[in-house]
Amino acid sequence: MSDNSLKKGRYTTYSNKIGLFATGERTGFLTYNDDVVLNFPFKDTVLEAGMNKEDTGREERFLHLEMDGRDIDTLFEPKVLTNFAYHAHNGDNQPTNQPTNQPTNQPTNQPTNQPTNQPLSPNLLNSQVKFFDDNGNLAQNLLIKGNNLLALHSLKSRLSGKIKLIYIDPPYYFKEAKPQDSFRYNSNFKFSSWLIFMKNRLEIAKELLTDDGVIFVHTNEDGNAYLKVLMDELFLRENFVTCLPRVTKKGGKSTDVFADNHDYVLVYSKINKKTGFYPMLHNDKGFKNQDEFFETRGFYKLNQTLDYDSLQYSSSLDYPIKINGEVFYAGGNKERYIERKNGNHLRADWAWRWSKDLFEFGLNNGFIEIKRTKNGARIYTKTYQNVKIENINGDYQIVEKERTRATSTLEFSESLYSNDNATKHMNDLFPKGTFEYTKPESLIHQIIALTTNPNDIVLDYHLGSGTTCAVAHKMGRRWIGIEQMDYIDDITKTRLLKVLQGEQGGISKAVDWNGGGSFCYFELKKYNQYFIDKILVANTMGELDTVYNEMAKNAFFKFWFDKEKFQKAYKKDKDDNQISLDDRKQILISVLDENQLYLNYADMGDSRYQVRDDEKALSDAFYGE
Structure with missing residues (x-):
């Protein structure tokens, strides 16, 4: 392990190598065992990341989950x-x-069952x-x-x-x-x-x-x-x-x-x-047409002709259609229709996609549209956004349909x-x-x-x-x-x-x-975090000393903290050199117990923490006490 992993508060039982690590029968790195976990330095530790100013960072401290379990x-x-x-x-x-x-003006198509x-x-x-x-x-x-x-x-x-x-x-x-x-x-x-x-x-x-x-x-x-x-x-x-x-x-x-x-x-x-x-x-951009059914059916699109020549031929789907005195044949050719009906057809040949009963229902309910070009007229089916035709127990009905996609x-x-x-x-x-x-x-x-x-x-x-x-x-x-x-x-x-x-x-x-x-x-509610915030914004040694004096009265220090030794080493290093402001900040932060960054609910009744009545009421209300 590297030296920095053995510093106080940084011991870890995991390898100090970053990589894939197998814990199966063949323990080790880079094996093909299915039982693979990610192994990295300090994997068994907790990083609190207590930043609260966007322009302020600090070295994060680590707590060991196994060795310090009772404390953590x-x-x-x-x-x-x-x-x-x-x-x-x-x-x-x-x-x-x-x-x-x-909302103050809830639309009818929006759910309203709010808590x-x-x-x-x-x-x-x-x-x-x-x-x-x-x-x-x-x-x-x-x-x-x-x-x-x-x-x-x-x-x-x-x-x-x-x-x-x-x-x-x-x-x-x-x-x-x-x-x-x-x-x-x-x-x-x-x-x-x-x-x-x-x-x-x-x-x-x-x-x-x-x-x-x-x-x-x-x-x-x-x-x-x-x-x-x-x-x-x-x-x-x-x-x-x-x-x-x-x-x-x-x-x-x-x-x-x-x-x-x-x-x-x-x-x-x-x-x-x-x-x-x-x-x-499915918000298909092809849904852009409107008709007299728009309020209930939404937009529609014409994406398919009713006749098709790549379907397996079925005589029951090959029939003449009469609309307003005009007769239509699948494929647009009466002579070919007669040949097909006489048995002269291919395995896949012209026919309608809809049965005769379905077509009549669609025609009577606005699902059919005729488009005319210089090459003649063809029948198209309408696909609506919000409805479709379904056969329910032998009866065709118009039902609501929410069109979705993967x-x-x-x-x-x-x-x-x-x-x-x-x-x-x-x-x-x-x-x-x-x-x-x-x-x-x-x-x-x-x-x-x-x-x-x-x-x-x-x-x-x-x-x-x-x-x-x-x-x-x-x-x-x-x-x-x-x-x-x-x-x-x-x-x-x-x-x-x-x-x-x-x-x-x-x-x-x-x-x-x-x-x-x-x-x-x-x-x-902050506890030691309150002092960390004040340490980070201190601009002078005097301001930092004021923070420490307040810490000495009210902060929760680590168990190994020795006040007398700390006060001797706080301002000068072992060579009697003045310690910089930034280094002194790190020293002050290092003696605060990270477990007590915020005040525990279990300690709320302790008079030493001076929890206000409104804070007690709020906490009890949330935690259900």
Whole structure:
């Protein structure tokens, strides 16, 4: 093992080599054994990734799951909740009993069976917040600020096995460090750190999914192959559904040999890759004609003549048709019709596609159209968007028909799903350049339509600018969004408030969105994270000393922390040289117990933590105490 894997808090039982590792009868790397897992440094550790400023990064600390198991149990305990706010479309933020996502002008073709909001107390005192109905179903949309790993574990007790769809666009792994912080995250992870970061969150995410739940994970070229192997291990290879390439841009200059114009979306099901998906609507551009039945049948297209010469010949399908005194023969030739009826026909020869009874029904009900050209007249059949003819117990009837199609693996190769569309929408919502690399609403719309029904729960724990929750809200789904970055206040929440008020960008016009609904906002209550935030923004030694003095009174230190020794070594190194501001920040962070970044719900009653009454009411209401 390399030296850095033996530092305090970094011991791991796994090999310090990155690669494929078999655990079957022939243990070792690069075998052909089917029992393959991804082995990488610190695979058995937990990466918290506690960034909360887009321009601030820090070396991530690792906790060993086996050796420090008793300590790490507290890391995943539910956290105290704070800073509750209720937001509704009417703007007064007063709790109502309106359905969660009920728009103010719901179109008749949109589902309306949304969960009902329970009465809320604005200050959470003297009244119980109803986050869940009597059957334990989520009754509120949730926007949560805090470390997403810990937030996911906090959701576990109430929402395990209840999330239908998870979509995430996490920080990407890049082979080469980027000069700027991509996706407003610190994406310049070391490879092993990135794999751990993904693994920890995917493990708990899987527990939250319903049995027919699915997860879509956005990734890039550099990380895609390794992430797929990791997810094969976590979700099982047989539950891999597909990898969807997505066009990010159609053109653009590049100094490389190849221009990067696409990324990927990995798709996995929890249990069975054949369940959890719904056929996509078949929006064929050929449906463009209207007739007197448009209101009930929709558009129609003329894609086939009634006669055909490549069908196996059947005498019962070869008959004269009379329409308004005009007689038609299959193939347009009376003499050939007579020859066929006398037995002079080929194995495949001219005939009608419809029986005589079906034709008469179609003619009487508007499914027949005659087109005339210089070469003569031919009979066409109409194919409508919303109806078709069916034979039910020997009786022809017009029945409703939802035309669907299989989803192509090249579904997202159209420019409709590119970043350019997302940028245009974001520039309409916020000043130009406010948030880069956001995904378009059209992309999330297709994913949600493919995997969910109204009332299903959609989760995004790398919420970013809020696209996933914005689209889920417009589509009448319940949603949970988690974001730990500070821009959640100015960008994410603001965008979702615009959705409540009926903003008309993205998919709004396509789904006839006019506003409505509500959501609840709250945060995980910080403990040691509070001190880390103050350490990171300190600009002088004096400010850092002030933070340390506060830490000495209130912080939760690691078990090996020795205050007297620390104070001697805090400002100067072993050679008595002054320690830099950045190094001193790292030293201060290193003595804080990562298990206590946020206050545990189990410790809420301890007077030392000074938990407010409204925080207690909020936490009890959510966890069901």
